[in-house]
Amino acid sequence: MTAIKESSTIQENKQYASAQCPVTYVMEKIGGYWKPIILYHLSTGDKRYSELKRAIPAVTEKMLIQHLKQLEADKLIIREAKPVVPPFVTYKLSSSGKGLLPVIDAMATWAFDNREDNSTV
Amino acid sequence: MTAIKESSTIQENKQYASAQCPVTYVMEKIGGYWKPIILYHLSTGDKRYSELKRAIPAVTEKMLIQHLKQLEADKLIIREAKPVVPPFVTYKLSSSGKGLLPVIDAMATWAFDNREDNSTV
DNA sequence: ACAAGTACTTACCCTAAAGTATGTATATAT
DNA sequence: ATATATACATACTTTAGGGTAAGTACTTGT
Incomplete structure (x- = not known):
């Protein structure tokens, strides 16, 4: 899970900035490249690990x-494992994860609008 | 402006995924850590380069x-330079940049809700 | 006996992103 | 003559993130 070096300017700056700016705070949580994509795929309902894998072939x-672990640690998603073999694990949005749906939706909306009409400058 | 190596799996994957998933498309444009923050600060009105610098001390x-150059190249913001010395340059959201405001707003809203109430799981 | 499926884990390496530090142009102020 | 302010540019280094490849556990199917 790749340790983070403590005395790093980036990290210090990020922590400082996160307290000041709401958007920075959000980027702390879902700022990675894949996280919004994962949340997007979970927005349509619970998914098994393998379903997510198929849904996002590039990852x-x-x-x-x-x-998934980071999102779980940040309490944006909930992991549920059935004690069977082979394993059966599902992931779903927590309530604060669901709170992010407006963000995801707004992104999707903009993507559609912007993709078909790049002329609007 | 850091050249990108052509034959990179990440890049190929990203381009492929971008065509499929709307959220991926958005992340291509504003996925960097700083970009949403910059857009957030421009959402409250035009700003000079030096004003942005002061507004985002961590950058x-x-x-x-x-x-700023990348956002300009993606036509999300517009740069306006007055031909004076010392330079006077302002940045503002383009119309497709303004289209991102719902995304930014949704982020800010979630940040406030989530920060004060982490108990909601 | 062996392969297959699921949900991971771990070690090692490479690249893109970010940081540090310094330099540039030009006019006004002192 | 020198300093100051603005809006950058650029070389050089570090770091966090991501990729590859392999392995684990445990059961069912053949």
């Missing part, structure tokens, strides 16, 4: 669990 | 112009 397994 | 000058 590697390492990245997928890594970000 | 280095290199990062600031680098992202």
Whole structure:
């Protein structure tokens, strides 16, 4: 899970800035490249780990669990594992994760509008 | 402006995924750490380069112009330079940049809700 | 006995992003 | 003559993130 060096200017700056700016705070939580994508795929309902893998073919397994763990640690998603073999694990949005849906929706809306009409400058 | 190596798996994956997933498309444009923050500060009105610098103390000058240039190239912001000395340059949101305001607003809203009430799981 | 499926984990390496530090142009103020 | 302010540019280094490849556990199917 890649340790973070303590005395790093970036980290200090980020922590400082996070307290000041709401958008910075959000970027702390979902700022990674894959996180909004994962949340987007969970927005349509609970998904098994393997379903997410298929839904996001570009992500590697390492990245997928890594970000799932981080999202879980930040309490944006909830992991549910059935005690069976082979494993059956589902992920779903927590209530604060659901609070992010307006963000995700707004992104999707903008993507559609912006993609078809780049002439608007 | 840091050249990008062509034959990189990440880049290929990203381009592929960008065509499929709207959120991925958005992350291509504003996925950097600083970009949403810059857009947030421009959302309250036009700002000079030096004003942005003061508004976002954690950002280095290199990062600031680098992202401003990228945002300009993606036509999300507009640069206006008065031909005076010392230079007077203002940045403002383009119309498609303004289209991102719902995203930024949703982020800010979530940040306030989430920060004061982490108990909601 | 062996392969297959699921949900991971771990070690090692490479790249893109970010930081540090310094330099540039030009006019006004002292 | 020198300093100051603005809006950058650029070389050089570090770091966090991401990729590759392999392995684990445990059961069912053949």
